Amino acid sequence: MLSQDSLKQIDKELTKYPPEQNRSAIMAALRIAQVEHGWLSNELIKYVANYLNIPPVQALEVATFYSMYNIEPVGKYKLVVCTNLPCALSGGVNAANYLKNKLGINFGETTSDGKYTLKEGECMGVCGDAPVIIVNNHSLCSHMSIEAIEKKLMELQ
Amino acid sequence: MIELELDGKIINAASGSTILEVAIKEGKYIPHFCYHKKLSIAANCRMCLVEVEKSPKPLPACATPVTQGMKVHTCSKIAVEAQKGVMEFLLINHPLDCPICDQGGECQLQDIAVGYGSSASRYTEEKRAVTNKDLGPLVTTEMTRCIHCSRCVRFTDEIAGYQELGMGYRNNHVEIMPFIGKTVDSELSGNIIDICPVGALTSKPFRNQYRSWELSRRKSVSAHDGLGSNLAVQVDKYHRVVRVLPLENEELNECWISDRDRFSYEGLYHEDRITSPMIKQDNKWVNVDWETAIAYAAKSINGVKTDHGADAIGVLAGANSTTEELYLLQKLMRKLGVYSIDYRLNQADFTLDGKQHGASYLGGKQTDLLKSKSILVIGSILREEQPLLAAKIRKAVKSGAQLNLINVINEDVLCHVTNQIVCDPREFAYIVAQLVKATGTHSDIDLSNVSLSESATSLVNSIKDGGYIVLGEIAKMQPNYAELLMLVDVLAKNIGGKFGVLSGKANEIGADLAGFVPHKTEFNHKAKNFGMNARQMLENGKKAYVLLNTELECDAYNSNLALNALTLANTVIVMSPYVNEQMRSYADVILPITPFTETAGSFINFEGTWQKFNGVTKPLGDSKPAWKVLRVLANTLSVDGFEQNSIEDVRKELIALNDIAGYLNNSMDISKMVIKKPDLSNLIRIGLQSMYNVDSITRRAKSLQETKQAKIPTLMISSGLADSLKINALSNIQAKQLGFGRKFDIAISDTLPNTVVMLAVNNDTCGFGGRFEVIELNTYLGNYK
């Protein structure tokens, strides 16, 4: 289910931990699998668990516990906006509202063309650069004023 | 030792123990949910909060170690307030409909909540609802009731050996769940029902039938494996067993039982149960009264004896019969001059009869086995044969013991295995011979043709300093068992270790010491007259058979021989709780005896513990305990020595068993042997049995038959063998033994060696030959269906 490249990345993660501690690599392995497939289906979770030789339910626990794993399909771009208090004080909520209006969706929803999914985020540890939006988990965009959001949306086609 | 004060009382406690452990020892109750003495400490429910002086906040008793001078208050204002607070939190999302909950009346949450006299709820928001999960045929869920104590999760991980349940999500959305689409398939799964403190996990077969307070609770002993788990059997007002729970016995089953012990009871009331004596007249079965039936049986026995001599009678019994039954039956038969008596129905090799120095047993107590640094198990599918012992071995492995396996299939015992040799069973003895050669010599054993393999060398390294060797059912069924056992004896001496055998059935040692073998009478006395053993009795065709507690066509080593012999006999007298189609055709009289739940009796488990029990309920219909039937039969036959009026009277004759240790002995005379590499050119059958087909009760237990374990494929070969025979999963295959063949679907598995054919023992293979004898496979073109 995973490309050679993904498997190689997982193998590399495995070298970080003692040989009998494969389980430690589950977070990275699920992340890598998610990057390739966009989301973690049950089959994919099971596949990753088997690859690391751990009970699938342990992988499921991890996939459902950490908020950045997509256990349901998401749009091409998953936009997560931090609305926690420090961000809210510097435009986080405004940015989120703007996106809701602009995309015509609420938190937790995906646009009908399957392009954007909007999520509410908790503190991302970059409150000084608010408003912040994370695109597909790995690309953090800070100082997201209305203009910056517009520009970003243009890029994300 | 540490001195502390618990609710004003000065107490000495072992250092390292927790407040809760100390309190329990003192008989003091501290409410708790997540704590379970056999599981790791989670300390997450927070119900057990107590006040500890000098601590700024209440502490969880389950996880707080006691310290010198500690002052603990378990029911002070602070403690009770903390506990009440937790209780309120637990209840805000818990349904308050105890009257319709299956756990009602035996719910820890309910008990504790009542204790706190909880007032009207301050929680006015909507309660959380959680979807139920399909955990399989044995366990029902009602997940909205779950209080997230995580006991079930820890059980599957820590005791059952494989985490099948998890706690998914986080915050108040946490949910206990199996992997999506998976059920809980552990052979110990039922224990999660017991440890669930609320009604979230309950018994599927038992569900919605009874309230616990309507049931009476009686002690019993399991009849389904050699461990002898103690049971608390629950009986309804109609005298039917409706639920089986573990009865705690720290030495044996701790607080667990296997699913087989728990759910077999469903087989007790299967439609095959017979409740009235029956005799065959003009090829038709008619129900008769006991007097008629017994007179008929007595007449048949006398008839055969007069016409053909007592030698023409063979007596066979299942080793899940009680010691008392077996003792009386052999006594009666020997008094009649019948000496062909045996319980070893599935054994093939009897050459050691007369050479062993006592009854074979585990070779020590379970603790001796579990304490040893290295264990070698030969020929046992541990999790199926001895589910709880397997769990204990896993625990031993976790704390450092090495486990080595030699077996015919690659079993996943769910723990680290140091060496695992999967081989053709014909190689067992040869491999052990290699281990013998690597560790020493023996004057009577010629090992010159034995050469050491790499796997054997590696295994020797694990066991060489006093390993403990155990032989299981598969080893005991081998046609060269004697050779194997002698080699194991020598090996154990070479390495300064111990060895033992596992009883697959509940009462093998009881049967042995009751004299239910052809070469010994009770308590190891050498028989004056040797009769035939189980195999000879079938090979040599007796005129009459007396069967106790067995469906011989399923239980015998060689079903084909058994069916032939029984069919050709003049008379077959069956004492059995059940009847089946085959039995109807070969039997002449069937006496409905009771299963272990309806009679007093005793079993001796694999370590030699003699456990007595009473019937937990009245005999069903007109059936009777076998010991009573035998007594009346003996009286009818005018045999003396059968005046026993109670089970106690029978046990008086067995009083020697109180000093059982003196009769247990695994040593033997070693005969001269030349060990050669086995010839594996023929395919051999591996006649395995599903773990839920091991006795008449179990194979009729409905829910167990729906589990994954019950559904083992009938015919299975390795992919290597399939390739060389050009067979695939779609091929039409006929398996054939002794000219008896049948077609089967084929399963392919890499857990098997390449020279064997797994042909299971089940209804479809009734009539096939020996369980570990040569077998042929033929392919057919076209579709036979």
Place this chain on the structure above:
Amino acid sequence: MAIYTSGVIFAGVDTADKDCWKLESYIKRGGYSALDKILNSGMTQEQIIAELKSSGLRGRGGAGFPTGLKWSFMPRALDGQKYIVCNSDEGEPGTFKDKDILEFNPHSLIEGMIIAGFTIGASVGYNYIHGEIFEVYERFEEALAEAKKAGYLGKNILNKNFDFDLFAHHGYGAYICGEETALLESLEGKKGQPRFKPPFPASFGLYGKPTTINNTESLAAVPFIINDGGQAFQDKGIINSGGTKLFSVSGHVNRPGNYEVPLGMPFAKLLELAGGMRDGKKIKAVIPGGSSAPVLPGDVMMQCDMDYDSIAKAGSMLGSGAVIIMNEDVCMVKALERLAYFYHEESCGQCTPCREGTGWLYEIIHRIEHGEGRLGDLELLDNIGNQMAGRTICALADAAVFPVRSFTKHFRHEFEYHIEHKKCLVNHKWC
């Protein structure tokens, strides 16, 4: 944008230089000289610990536990595997300092961790990095590769018969993994559910082995302390609050960002550094130590100094050094509602009081904010809080309760107004 002044970690770091994080740049600033000093001058583990103790460095992760003392707890003479773990799972709302260390000066942390490994006898270390800053994680991996290539990591470091390996572990979205034992569980590939203590990580940590866990900022300060001596560090601050500290200033100020300043600096001065109040609005409330610290009214805060004791005396805590500043337009009910939602969302779910309590608190505050508050709700909040605080495995439950208690205490009239009038007392504007 962040401004760094007189600090120790960012001294000489030009954040405008896109290569400032690189090994070359770090060495130019005198990097890895502390490691060199230890390995070449034969400084013993005891001496290093003594130096740390004299520095007055207190854990920068929030609890403020003296770092030297923590290191001394490790059974360093004991054979067998031990671990040093860095907590870069910065997720406490308002805190964003560790991210800047990783982004602009990662080698200071790497050097600090190597020294820590040497001191506590650990041959392997892990840095657990917050999930949402993936690019920073990738940069840290690059920095590790640089250090390895240069011989600062791996076998036989600086030919001094000392082995140390360091790896980065990427989190994936769970605030609770900032709690040190949850972090260990997460490193082991499990859900981040805190462990009950005792046993403490120093005896039973990662994979059951003795482990020391420190915050990024604590570890990154170590090279300075070794180079310049503990006293020099202590002297930068005041008694009981030695050294400089990174303050993450957020909210209604003109220049949100990180300020590495001497401990003991008056809050008013810090506010001034951050450019003062945005749009000249009035300061209403300050959370001085991350969202888990009790909120203080603006005027109280203006009298405080930024050190452990002064803030504690005012009824809050210095925590992680995240200073969240709110102006007069903020509705305190709404602000608290958002925080309550956060703690509910992030509760790991294992302890009954936290799992059920955080949800219940949020539901009540949400109700009040939406005009459905009832008489008695404030008492109920207080009561539920009492049933949670101090009764759980980790401090998240306490962290959830502190804001509730302090908001309803200092701004009680706003809550009462909400309940009574079903609407806001202030004309709420987030910004």
